[in-house]
Amino acid sequence: MRAAIAELRRSGHRISAPRRQVLEALYAASAPVSADEIAGGLDGRFSSSDPASVYRTLELLERTGLARHVHLGHGPGRYAPASVGERDYFVCERCEQVRAADPRALEPVREAIARAFGWRVRFNHFPIAGLCPRCAEEADGAGYGS
Amino acid sequence: MRAAIAELRRSGHRISAPRRQVLEALYAASAPVSADEIAGGLDGRFSSSDPASVYRTLELLERTGLARHVHLGHGPGRYAPASVGERDYFVCERCEQVRAADPRALEPVREAIARAFGWRVRFNHFPIAGLCPRCAEEADGAGYGS
Numbered sequence: 001m002r003a004a005i006a007e008l009r010r011s012g013h014r015i016s017a018p019r020r021q022v023l024e025a026l027y028a029a030s031a032p033v034s035a036d037e038i039a040g041g042l043d044g045r046f047s048s049s050d051p052a053s054v055y056r057t058l059e060l061l062e063r064t065g066l067a068r069h070v071h072l073g074h075g076p077g078r079y080a081p082a083s084v085g086e087r088d089y090f091v092c093e094r095c096e097q098v099r100a101a102d103p104r105a106l107e108p109v110r111e112a113i114a115r116a117f118g119w120r121v122r123f124n125h126f127p128i129a130g131l132c133p134r135c136a137e138e139a140d141g142a143g144y145g146s
Numbered sequence: 147m148r149a150a151i152a153e154l155r156r157s158g159h160r161i162s163a164p165r166r167q168v169l170e171a172l173y174a175a176s177a178p179v180s181a182d183e184i185a186g187g188l189d190g191r192f193s194s195s196d197p198a199s200v201y202r203t204l205e206l207l208e209r210t211g212l213a214r215h216v217h218l219g220h221g222p223g224r225y226a227p228a229s230v231g232e233r234d235y236f237v238c239e240r241c242e243q244v245r246a247a248d249p250r251a252l253e254p255v256r257e258a259i260a261r262a263f264g265w266r267v268r269f270n271h272f273p274i275a276g277l278c279p280r281c282a283e284e285a286d287g288a289g290y291g292s
Contacts, residue, residue: 071220073272090265093272105262109255113274116251119236120285121276126219126239128259128274130267139266 001027004066004081011064018049022057023081031098032070032078032089071126072098089127094135098127147173150212150227157210164195168203169227177244178216178224178235217272218244235273240281244273 001023005015013019025038025046033042035058039051058079061067069077072091080087088106090099106123113121131139147169151161159165171184171192179188181204185197204225207213215223218237226233233246252269259267277285 074217090263090267091272092265099263099265101263109258112255112258117236117245117247118279118282119238119245119274119276120282121236121274123275126237126272126275128265128267129269129272130265133264136264136266 001081004061004083007066008060008064013060013064018053019057019060021046021049022054022061026061026067026079026081029080031100032072032080034076034078036076038079068124070124072096073129086124088123090123090132091127091129092132092135093129094131094139097132097135099132147227150207150229153212154206154210159206159210164199165203165206167192167195168200168207172207172213172225172227175226177246178218178226180222180224182222184225214270216270218242219275232270234269236269236278237273237275238278238281239275240277240285243278245278 004023004027005020008015008019022038025033025042028045029037029042035054036051038046038058039049039054041048058067058069061079062069066082067079068082069079070087070089072078072089073093073096086103087100088103090101091097101123103124110121113119130136150169150173151166154161154165168184171179171188174191175183175188181200182197184192184204185195185200187194204213204215207225208215212228213225214228215225216235218224218235219239219242232249234249234252236245236247237243247269249270256267259265276282
Protein backbone atom coordinates (compact mmCIF):
# COMPACT_ATOMS: atom_id res chain seq x y z
CA MET A 1 0.00 0.00 0.00
CA ARG A 2 2.88 2.34 0.67
CA ALA A 3 3.98 1.86 -2.94
CA ALA A 4 0.47 2.74 -4.14
CA ILE A 5 0.49 5.96 -2.11
CA ALA A 6 3.91 6.85 -3.46
CA GLU A 7 2.73 6.21 -7.00
CA LEU A 8 -0.35 8.41 -6.53
CA ARG A 9 1.83 11.24 -5.18
CA ARG A 10 4.26 10.80 -8.04
CA SER A 11 1.43 11.24 -10.54
CA GLY A 12 0.41 14.47 -8.82
CA HIS A 13 -2.54 13.29 -6.74
CA ARG A 14 -3.21 14.41 -3.20
CA ILE A 15 -3.60 11.67 -0.58
CA SER A 16 -6.70 12.90 1.22
CA ALA A 17 -8.09 10.99 4.21
CA PRO A 18 -10.99 9.53 2.15
CA ARG A 19 -8.60 8.35 -0.54
CA ARG A 20 -6.32 6.78 2.04
CA GLN A 21 -9.27 4.95 3.57
CA VAL A 22 -10.30 3.46 0.21
CA LEU A 23 -6.76 2.19 -0.27
CA GLU A 24 -6.68 0.74 3.25
CA ALA A 25 -9.99 -1.06 2.68
CA LEU A 26 -8.88 -2.43 -0.69
CA TYR A 27 -5.70 -3.83 0.80
CA ALA A 28 -7.46 -5.14 3.93
CA ALA A 29 -10.09 -7.08 1.95
CA SER A 30 -9.27 -10.70 1.20
CA ALA A 31 -11.34 -10.71 -2.02
CA PRO A 32 -12.49 -8.08 -4.53
CA VAL A 33 -14.93 -5.64 -2.90
CA SER A 34 -17.58 -3.33 -4.32
CA ALA A 35 -17.60 0.45 -3.93
CA ASP A 36 -20.68 0.15 -1.72
CA GLU A 37 -18.96 -2.36 0.54
CA ILE A 38 -16.03 0.00 0.95
CA ALA A 39 -18.35 2.95 1.59
CA GLY A 40 -20.13 0.83 4.21
CA GLY A 41 -16.87 0.24 6.06
CA LEU A 42 -16.40 -3.50 5.31
CA ASP A 43 -18.61 -4.79 8.12
CA GLY A 44 -17.35 -2.41 10.78
CA ARG A 45 -13.65 -2.71 10.06
CA PHE A 46 -13.58 0.90 8.83
CA SER A 47 -15.77 3.92 9.37
CA SER A 48 -18.33 4.40 6.62
CA SER A 49 -17.74 7.02 3.96
CA ASP A 50 -19.40 8.92 1.15
CA PRO A 51 -20.19 6.50 -1.72
CA ALA A 52 -19.63 9.14 -4.44
CA SER A 53 -16.17 9.85 -3.08
CA VAL A 54 -15.38 6.12 -2.95
CA TYR A 55 -16.46 5.72 -6.60
CA ARG A 56 -14.26 8.62 -7.68
CA THR A 57 -11.27 7.26 -5.77
CA LEU A 58 -11.70 3.79 -7.30
CA GLU A 59 -11.87 5.36 -10.76
CA LEU A 60 -8.67 7.26 -10.03
CA LEU A 61 -6.96 4.07 -8.81
CA GLU A 62 -7.99 2.25 -11.98
CA ARG A 63 -6.85 5.10 -14.20
CA THR A 64 -3.45 5.12 -12.52
CA GLY A 65 -3.18 1.33 -12.74
CA LEU A 66 -3.32 0.78 -8.98
CA ALA A 67 -6.59 -1.16 -8.87
CA ARG A 68 -8.63 -3.37 -11.18
CA HIS A 69 -12.27 -4.32 -11.24
CA VAL A 70 -13.91 -7.65 -11.98
CA HIS A 71 -17.57 -8.46 -12.60
CA LEU A 72 -18.59 -11.27 -10.27
CA GLY A 73 -22.15 -12.24 -11.16
CA HIS A 74 -25.18 -9.97 -11.35
CA GLY A 75 -23.93 -7.36 -8.87
CA PRO A 76 -21.73 -4.29 -9.23
CA GLY A 77 -18.07 -4.42 -10.23
CA ARG A 78 -15.64 -5.35 -7.46
CA TYR A 79 -12.19 -3.93 -6.96
CA ALA A 80 -8.83 -5.35 -5.97
CA PRO A 81 -5.42 -3.72 -5.70
CA ALA A 82 -3.37 -4.25 -8.83
CA SER A 83 -0.39 -5.26 -6.73
CA VAL A 84 -1.88 -8.62 -5.74
CA GLY A 85 -1.11 -9.74 -9.30
CA GLU A 86 -3.40 -10.98 -12.04
CA ARG A 87 -6.07 -13.38 -10.91
CA ASP A 88 -8.57 -15.41 -12.85
CA TYR A 89 -11.93 -15.83 -11.17
CA PHE A 90 -14.70 -18.37 -10.92
CA VAL A 91 -18.06 -17.37 -9.48
CA CYS A 92 -20.71 -19.83 -8.33
CA GLU A 93 -24.12 -18.89 -9.68
CA ARG A 94 -25.82 -20.67 -6.79
CA CYS A 95 -23.92 -19.83 -3.56
CA GLU A 96 -22.04 -16.81 -5.02
CA GLN A 97 -18.72 -18.16 -3.75
CA VAL A 98 -15.76 -16.67 -5.61
CA ARG A 99 -12.61 -18.63 -6.32
CA ALA A 100 -9.44 -16.91 -7.49
CA ALA A 101 -7.03 -18.93 -9.59
CA ASP A 102 -3.50 -18.41 -10.78
CA PRO A 103 -3.85 -17.40 -14.45
CA ARG A 104 -1.23 -19.99 -15.39
CA ALA A 105 -3.64 -22.75 -14.34
CA LEU A 106 -6.11 -21.59 -16.99
CA GLU A 107 -3.57 -21.00 -19.72
CA PRO A 108 -4.29 -24.41 -21.38
CA VAL A 109 -8.00 -23.48 -21.47
CA ARG A 110 -7.25 -20.14 -23.11
CA GLU A 111 -5.00 -21.87 -25.63
CA ALA A 112 -7.63 -24.48 -26.49
CA ILE A 113 -10.20 -21.72 -27.09
CA ALA A 114 -7.74 -19.75 -29.24
CA ARG A 115 -7.06 -22.83 -31.37
CA ALA A 116 -10.73 -23.74 -31.79
CA PHE A 117 -12.29 -20.28 -32.14
CA GLY A 118 -9.53 -17.74 -32.77
CA TRP A 119 -10.62 -15.69 -29.75
CA ARG A 120 -8.11 -14.47 -27.16
CA VAL A 121 -10.09 -14.75 -23.96
CA ARG A 122 -9.48 -13.81 -20.34
CA PHE A 123 -11.18 -14.62 -17.06
CA ASN A 124 -9.92 -11.76 -14.89
CA HIS A 125 -12.45 -9.10 -15.90
CA PHE A 126 -15.51 -11.26 -16.54
CA PRO A 127 -15.08 -14.53 -14.62
CA ILE A 128 -16.03 -18.08 -15.43
CA ALA A 129 -19.54 -18.72 -14.11
CA GLY A 130 -21.01 -22.02 -13.07
CA LEU A 131 -21.39 -24.23 -10.04
CA CYS A 132 -18.69 -24.68 -7.40
CA PRO A 133 -17.88 -28.32 -6.56
CA ARG A 134 -20.27 -28.41 -3.59
CA CYS A 135 -23.19 -26.84 -5.44
CA ALA A 136 -22.52 -29.06 -8.47
CA GLU A 137 -22.85 -32.09 -6.24
CA GLU A 138 -26.04 -30.78 -4.63
CA ALA A 139 -27.48 -29.94 -8.04
CA ASP A 140 -27.02 -33.46 -9.40
CA GLY A 141 -30.47 -34.76 -10.02
CA ALA A 142 -32.03 -31.48 -8.95
CA GLY A 143 -31.64 -29.61 -12.24
CA TYR A 144 -29.65 -26.42 -12.75
CA GLY A 145 -31.81 -23.41 -13.52
CA SER A 146 -30.74 -19.94 -14.47
CA MET B 147 -43.46 -18.40 -31.97
CA ARG B 148 -46.86 -20.03 -32.37
CA ALA B 149 -45.73 -22.75 -29.97
CA ALA B 150 -44.71 -20.09 -27.43
CA ILE B 151 -48.12 -18.43 -27.65
CA ALA B 152 -49.83 -21.78 -27.22
CA GLU B 153 -47.65 -22.53 -24.20
CA LEU B 154 -48.48 -19.17 -22.59
CA ARG B 155 -52.20 -19.77 -23.11
CA ARG B 156 -51.88 -23.29 -21.72
CA SER B 157 -50.33 -21.89 -18.55
CA GLY B 158 -53.26 -19.49 -18.16
CA HIS B 159 -51.72 -16.26 -19.48
CA ARG B 160 -53.54 -13.81 -21.68
CA ILE B 161 -51.86 -12.91 -24.98
CA SER B 162 -52.24 -9.13 -24.91
CA ALA B 163 -50.99 -7.01 -27.84
CA PRO B 164 -47.94 -5.80 -25.87
CA ARG B 165 -47.03 -9.37 -24.94
CA ARG B 166 -47.41 -10.49 -28.52
CA GLN B 167 -45.13 -7.68 -29.68
CA VAL B 168 -42.38 -8.69 -27.24
CA LEU B 169 -42.55 -12.23 -28.55
CA GLU B 170 -42.46 -11.02 -32.16
CA ALA B 171 -39.42 -8.86 -31.45
CA LEU B 172 -37.61 -11.69 -29.64
CA TYR B 173 -38.15 -14.04 -32.55
CA ALA B 174 -37.30 -11.40 -35.17
CA ALA B 175 -33.96 -10.49 -33.57
CA SER B 176 -30.94 -12.38 -34.87
CA ALA B 177 -29.09 -12.09 -31.54
CA PRO B 178 -30.09 -11.65 -27.90
CA VAL B 179 -31.71 -8.24 -27.33
CA SER B 180 -32.19 -6.09 -24.24
CA ALA B 181 -35.54 -5.02 -22.83
CA ASP B 182 -34.75 -1.44 -23.81
CA GLU B 183 -33.99 -2.45 -27.39
CA ILE B 184 -37.34 -4.24 -27.59
CA ALA B 185 -39.15 -1.26 -26.03
CA GLY B 186 -37.43 0.98 -28.59
CA GLY B 187 -38.83 -1.10 -31.45
CA LEU B 188 -35.57 -2.71 -32.68
CA ASP B 189 -34.47 0.19 -34.89
CA GLY B 190 -37.87 0.88 -36.39
CA ARG B 191 -38.86 -2.70 -37.15
CA PHE B 192 -41.59 -2.49 -34.50
CA SER B 193 -43.46 0.33 -32.86
CA SER B 194 -41.99 1.36 -29.54
CA SER B 195 -43.65 0.23 -26.33
CA ASP B 196 -43.71 0.79 -22.60
CA PRO B 197 -40.40 -0.40 -21.07
CA ALA B 198 -42.01 -1.52 -17.79
CA SER B 199 -44.46 -3.69 -19.71
CA VAL B 200 -41.61 -5.17 -21.78
CA TYR B 201 -39.69 -6.01 -18.59
CA ARG B 202 -42.71 -7.73 -17.07
CA THR B 203 -43.35 -9.73 -20.23
CA LEU B 204 -39.71 -10.85 -20.42
CA GLU B 205 -39.89 -11.95 -16.78
CA LEU B 206 -43.03 -13.90 -17.55
CA LEU B 207 -41.38 -15.55 -20.55
CA GLU B 208 -38.38 -16.54 -18.44
CA ARG B 209 -40.59 -17.88 -15.64
CA THR B 210 -42.50 -20.02 -18.12
CA GLY B 211 -39.29 -21.24 -19.77
CA LEU B 212 -39.97 -19.51 -23.10
CA ALA B 213 -37.02 -17.10 -23.00
CA ARG B 214 -33.57 -16.92 -21.46
CA HIS B 215 -31.27 -14.06 -20.67
CA VAL B 216 -27.52 -13.77 -21.06
CA HIS B 217 -25.14 -11.10 -19.74
CA LEU B 218 -23.07 -9.79 -22.62
CA GLY B 219 -20.52 -7.39 -21.19
CA HIS B 220 -21.20 -4.35 -19.03
CA GLY B 221 -24.72 -3.69 -20.27
CA PRO B 222 -28.13 -5.02 -19.28
CA GLY B 223 -29.17 -8.65 -19.68
CA ARG B 224 -30.23 -9.67 -23.19
CA TYR B 225 -32.98 -12.07 -24.07
CA ALA B 226 -33.43 -14.82 -26.62
CA PRO B 227 -36.31 -17.24 -27.21
CA ALA B 228 -35.66 -20.56 -25.48
CA SER B 229 -36.68 -22.39 -28.66
CA VAL B 230 -33.51 -21.43 -30.55
CA GLY B 231 -31.72 -23.97 -28.37
CA GLU B 232 -28.86 -23.58 -25.93
CA ARG B 233 -26.08 -21.33 -27.11
CA ASP B 234 -22.72 -20.53 -25.62
CA TYR B 235 -21.56 -16.97 -26.12
CA PHE B 236 -18.35 -15.06 -26.61
CA VAL B 237 -18.33 -11.29 -26.27
CA CYS B 238 -15.53 -9.04 -27.49
CA GLU B 239 -14.55 -6.51 -24.85
CA ARG B 240 -13.27 -4.14 -27.50
CA CYS B 241 -15.78 -4.08 -30.41
CA GLU B 242 -18.67 -5.68 -28.42
CA GLN B 243 -19.24 -8.25 -31.15
CA VAL B 244 -21.10 -11.31 -29.88
CA ARG B 245 -20.46 -14.79 -31.20
CA ALA B 246 -22.81 -17.64 -30.47
CA ALA B 247 -21.38 -21.16 -30.44
CA ASP B 248 -22.85 -24.61 -30.34
CA PRO B 249 -22.41 -25.77 -26.72
CA ARG B 250 -20.93 -29.04 -27.99
CA ALA B 251 -17.94 -27.12 -29.34
CA LEU B 252 -17.09 -25.96 -25.83
CA GLU B 253 -17.74 -29.26 -24.10
CA PRO B 254 -13.99 -30.17 -24.07
CA VAL B 255 -13.27 -26.83 -22.37
CA ARG B 256 -15.92 -27.47 -19.72
CA GLU B 257 -14.52 -30.95 -19.15
CA ALA B 258 -10.95 -29.67 -18.79
CA ILE B 259 -12.10 -27.12 -16.21
CA ALA B 260 -14.08 -29.76 -14.31
CA ARG B 261 -11.04 -32.03 -14.18
CA ALA B 262 -8.65 -29.29 -13.07
CA PHE B 263 -10.87 -27.32 -10.69
CA GLY B 264 -13.95 -29.39 -9.89
CA TRP B 265 -16.24 -26.61 -11.10
CA ARG B 266 -19.13 -27.30 -13.49
CA VAL B 267 -19.13 -24.19 -15.63
CA ARG B 268 -21.34 -22.84 -18.40
CA PHE B 269 -21.01 -20.05 -20.93
CA ASN B 270 -24.67 -19.48 -21.81
CA HIS B 271 -25.61 -17.15 -18.95
CA PHE B 272 -22.33 -15.32 -18.43
CA PRO B 273 -20.32 -15.57 -21.66
CA ILE B 274 -16.62 -15.93 -22.30
CA ALA B 275 -15.09 -12.46 -22.57
CA GLY B 276 -12.01 -11.46 -24.47
CA LEU B 277 -10.94 -10.26 -27.87
CA CYS B 278 -12.47 -11.45 -31.14
CA PRO B 279 -9.95 -12.58 -33.77
CA ARG B 280 -9.86 -9.20 -35.50
CA CYS B 281 -9.45 -7.19 -32.29
CA ALA B 282 -6.84 -9.67 -31.01
CA GLU B 283 -4.82 -9.04 -34.15
CA GLU B 284 -5.19 -5.26 -33.85
CA ALA B 285 -4.23 -5.41 -30.17
CA ASP B 286 -0.97 -7.23 -30.84
CA GLY B 287 1.73 -4.86 -29.78
CA ALA B 288 -0.82 -2.26 -28.69
CA GLY B 289 -1.53 -3.65 -25.21
CA TYR B 290 -4.87 -4.89 -23.97
CA GLY B 291 -6.40 -2.70 -21.26
CA SER B 292 -9.51 -3.31 -19.23
